[in-house]
Amino acid sequence: MASFNKIVIVGYLGRDPEMRYTPQGTAVCNFSIATTEKRKDKSGESQDVTTWFRVNAWGRLAEVANQFLTKGKQVYVEGRLRQDEYTDRDGNRRQTLEVTANDIQFLGSKSDGGGQSGGGFEGPVEERGGQGGGGDDEIPF
DSSP: OOOOOOEEEEEEESSOOEEEEOTTOOEEEEEEEEEEEEEEOTTSOEEEEEEEEEEEEEHHHHHHHHHHOOTTOEEEEEEEEEEEEEEOTTSOEEEEEEEEEEEEEEOSOGGGTSOBTBOEEESOGGGGTTOSOOOTTSOOO
16 A cells, blocks of 8 residues: 655745755755644634744755745645654754645735746656746746
8 A cells, every 4th residue: 555745835934945055966945934823722712823844845946946935925835744853952852844845836916926826836847857947037937
């Protein structure tokens, strides 16, 4: 029997993307997304609960994300979810949710850089037979 790991997130960027390259020259873009939902606490008061996701994108998808995403933009991300554990500076064990993106769509109004009904760029380009983007000056959606 096969297994399946897929997550869809619609949220807001918590910081500008950070771009780097592997020693082999592959682009990697990292950014964080916050999602917020309303829940009632024990006393019945409505509370905002925010969940943070660390996202990484690779190849052409990373380059596009780095070029067009900025802190505060709304974005749709589809990918694989992984939970990591680490020890922080104070010695406390922490957990993070990390997503490896395979589709990113820029949301919001045209004035803030997105399309009215979204728009996107799936990656990596190599897996799609080289399709998915025009020249470097074109937005790929």
